[in-house]
């Protein structure tokens with residue numbers, strides 16, 4: 124049997140582009156599959172993540188989640204589609220009763236397209252149904268203190284800062300956020316790739332997220348096979364985004 128393919132940045136972006144422009148996929152469907160797949164992978168990886176639904180006076184579970192500070196999963200989002208995957212992940216964790224919080228590191232008015240749509244859905248469900256708290260940390264001066272305050276005793280920090288749209292080393296405020304993430308005891312999940320890692324060369328920038336688990340979408344990435352990348356990736360799980368295998372094979376040849 125052939126080895127599963129690993130793609131360059133350009134090939135990965137071509138999968139999305141062809142799926143959308145030639146096959147007729149909606150970008151939202153691909154993003155939904157990415158975020159939902161990451162949710163399922165995380166829950167399989169860490170069976171200790173538990174439902175934190177509150178109980179009402181009669182002892183029955185209510186649909187409200189435990190208060191914000193008990194978030195078990197805190198998702199740090201940038202402004203591209205990688206952040207969009209993070210918003211979808213937050214929604215699906217919340218559906219499964221896992222208390223989740225989203226921290227925005229870019230101003231919400233800079234979100235576009237599918238990421239903006241999923242942000243709007245999340246905000247709506249947060250206001251209407253006590254869904255995941257969404258907190259804008261893009262303003263304010265004491266960034267590390269704000270991150271500490273909003274993270275509490277989370278078990279997992281999720282890197283939804285940058286994906287295949289990254290160019291060069293992570294710039295402010297992502298650089299500070301990465302240094303802060305790497306210094307926490309919580310485990311780290313990277314969506315698509317650890318922010319800072321060049322997915323073609325495998326060369327880590329200073330700083331790069333040190334992940335315990337990387338959920339990478341559609342295929343693994345060429346740079347992940349390089350020795351210097353290993354310590355930043357943790358366990359790598361390839362998550363299907365629903366595109367036909369034939370498309371992946373066509374692009375890999």
Ligand SMILES: NC(=O)C1=CN([C@@H]2O[C@H](COP(=O)(O)OP(=O)(O)OC[C@H]3O[C@@H](n4cnc5c(N)ncnc54)[C@H](O)[C@@H]3O)[C@@H](O)[C@H]2O)[C@@H](O)CC1
Pocket residue numbers: 139140150151153154155157201202203204205206207208284285286287288289290291292293294295297314315316340364
């Ligand atoms: N429809 C699609 O295209 C899909 C995309 N997916 C996700 O989308 C990601 C790619 O999304 P995008 O192309 O929006 O890119 P990113 O989400 O990687 O972010 C790009 C944004 O970050 C900024 N940026 C780039 N380099 C930076 C740096 N070094 N420091 C600070 N800011 C920087 C850019 O100005 C741009 O606004 C994939 O990795 C994957 O996670 C998945 O949702 C599957 C479907």
Ligand SMILES: [K+]
Pocket residue numbers: 205282283284285286313314315316317318
């Ligand atoms: K990422």
